[in-house]
Amino acid sequence: MKRSARLLTLGLCCLLVLGACTVSAQDNVSVQAQTQPVPADQGVVGERPEAPTAAAVGGFEAPPSQNPVINTLTRSFSARQFAAGEIPVHDIELILFSGARAQSARNAQPWRFTVVTNYEDVAQMHSTTAPGNIVIIISGRVNNVLPTTEFDCGIAAGYIQIAAESMGYGARILVGPVNEIEEQRDHFGIPEGYRALVAILIGHADDALDGFSTATPRSSLSEIVNWVD
Numbered sequence: 001m002k003r004s005a006r007l008l009t010l011g012l013c014c015l016l017v018l019g020a021c022t023v024s025a026q027d028n029v030s031v032q033a034q035t036q037p038v039p040a041d042q043g044v045v046g047e048r049p050e051a052p053t054a055a056a057v058g059g060f061e062a063p064p065s066q067n068p069v070i071n072t073l074t075r076s077f078s079a080r081q082f083a084a085g086e087i088p089v090h091d092i093e094l095i096l097f098s099g100a101r102a103q104s105a106r107n108a109q110p111w112r113f114t115v116v117t118n119y120e121d122v123a124q125m126h127s128t129t130a131p132g133n134i135v136i137i138i139s140g141r142v143n144n145v146l147p148t149t150e151f152d153c154g155i156a157a158g159y160i161q162i163a164a165e166s167m168g169y170g171a172r173i174l175v176g177p178v179n180e181i182e183e184q185r186d187h188f189g190i191p192e193g194y195r196a197l198v199a200i201l202i203g204h205a206d207d208a209l210d211g212f213s214t215a216t217p218r219s220s221l222s223e224i225v226n227w228v229d
């Protein structure tokens with residue numbers, strides 16, 4: 001496995017580290033849609049109202065929890081079908097704020113976010129799209145002071161996926177379209193000094209569409225955890 005792929009994978013594994021950190025260089029973060037203050041949440045739910053049970057998304061048996069963040073995490077899956085429909089800009093901004101809040105080594109925030117709403121472009125990125133879906137491309141700084149760009153951007157990708165799912169949307173992280181995005185850097189406005197690393201496809205989840213039953217199982221804790229007492 002390439003080193004960058006290892007780092008990206010490791011970064012996504014760190015998603016569960018949901019502690020807060022101070023974003024001291026907020027102006028370093030590219031959230032271009034942020035022209036107006038984003039109003040407080042209006043009706044955004046803590047989890048998908050009719051989210052599939054943990055057992056439905058690949059047989060992962062997490063203990064029941066009253067904590068909506070835990071439930072979103074333990075029921076997370078990569079959406080396989082989307083319903084058509086616009087995503088309000090307000091929701092997109094909340095998702096972007098969530099990604100911008102991700103931790104990064106030395107708070108370098110070595111990412112830029114590109115929001116693709118043009119469906120012609122979105123449809124090129126995956127076979128499962130529906131009109132109204134959006135894609136958020138995360139580009140990583142090429143000359144970061146630390147070799148953690150992929151790691152940091154992986155955490156941001158995880159935050160974006162979980163934020164979208166917590167609001168009732170379906171989401172899927174994609175590396176497949178990254179090379180094509182890089183070939184069209186100007187078209188997508190990828191900033192100088194950054195390289196497209198990963199994209200997150202987001203769209204409406206419709207419970208009439210089966211977007212999850214083929215979600216893949218996760219290893220049991222007994223396979224992946226050792227405790228040192």
Ligand SMILES: Cc1cc2nc3c(=O)[nH]c(=O)nc-3n(C[C@H](O)[C@H](O)[C@H](O)COP(=O)(O)O)c2cc1C
Pocket residue numbers: 008012058076077078079172173174175176177198214215216217
């Ligand atoms: C870094 C990364 C890259 C991925 N790239 C793709 C991709 O290019 N195309 C795709 O269909 N799914 C992609 N996925 C989604 C994975 O295939 C999916 O997360 C995995 O199969 C587990 O699916 P599940 O959560 O629904 O069980 C990617 C996921 C990650 C974390």
